[in-house]
Amino acid sequence: MPRVLHLPLFIAFSAWPALLCAETPPALGVGVFVDFDSAPGSASIQIMKDEVEKLLRPSGISLDWRLTKQNRGTETFPRLVVLQFRGRCRADLLSQPPEDSATLGEARTLASTRVAAGRVLPYGEVECDEVRQALSYLDPGAGAIARQTALGLALGRVVAHELYHILARTTAHAAHGLAKPTESFEDLISPRETPFQERDSRAIRQGFRKQ
Ligand SMILES: [Zn+2]
Secondary structure (H helix, E strand, O other), X not given: OOOOOOOOOEEEEEXXXXXXXXXXXXXXXXXXXXXXXXXXXXXXXXXXXXHHHHHHHHHOOEEEEEEHHHOOOOOOOOEEEEEEEEEEOOOOOOOOOOOOHHHOOOXXXXXXXXXXXXXXXXXXXXXXXXXXXXXXXXXXXXXXXXXXXXXHHXXXXXXXXXXXXXXXXXXXXXXXXXXXXXXXXXXXXXXXXXXXXXXXXXXXXXXXXXX
């Protein structure tokens, strides 16, 4: 994982080793099965979904969200992705700001995607306790709605980054845009969006169509 120095706090998206699953893609629809250790409020979840869908729209990908626990195995999707949200995805919990200089400049892993034998698997994990640290960059007086919105945006951008790895079937990163390996907490919660570069959106579309 890259270490980022000279900046207050950066996070790293990463991909680690592990199997693959591929379905025939007649359309660019993806079933996204999610499971939370501790689910965010409904407002944060909706903002997360909206953000991911907006970021993937240039790829032509559409998403169908499902809860893993409610899966009865009766639906089929051209592609499947399973996301596990670990820790507490709660906007109402206080976030600890960086405690001392020892933590400054550390790259933190917000999410990861499994890879096996060099192949990216459709399984991602989001570290909610790490993503939640972004809330400490809000104004101290930020209210409940602002916190829920910020958490939803941060989760959405982290999820979109992992879906890039999974759908484009790559562990590579870009130099710019949302496919780059690190992102600042400030940018994760910013109203100003960091989209994928056109070439990364194209890689997602082409990866989806690969058998
Ligand atoms: Zn990454």
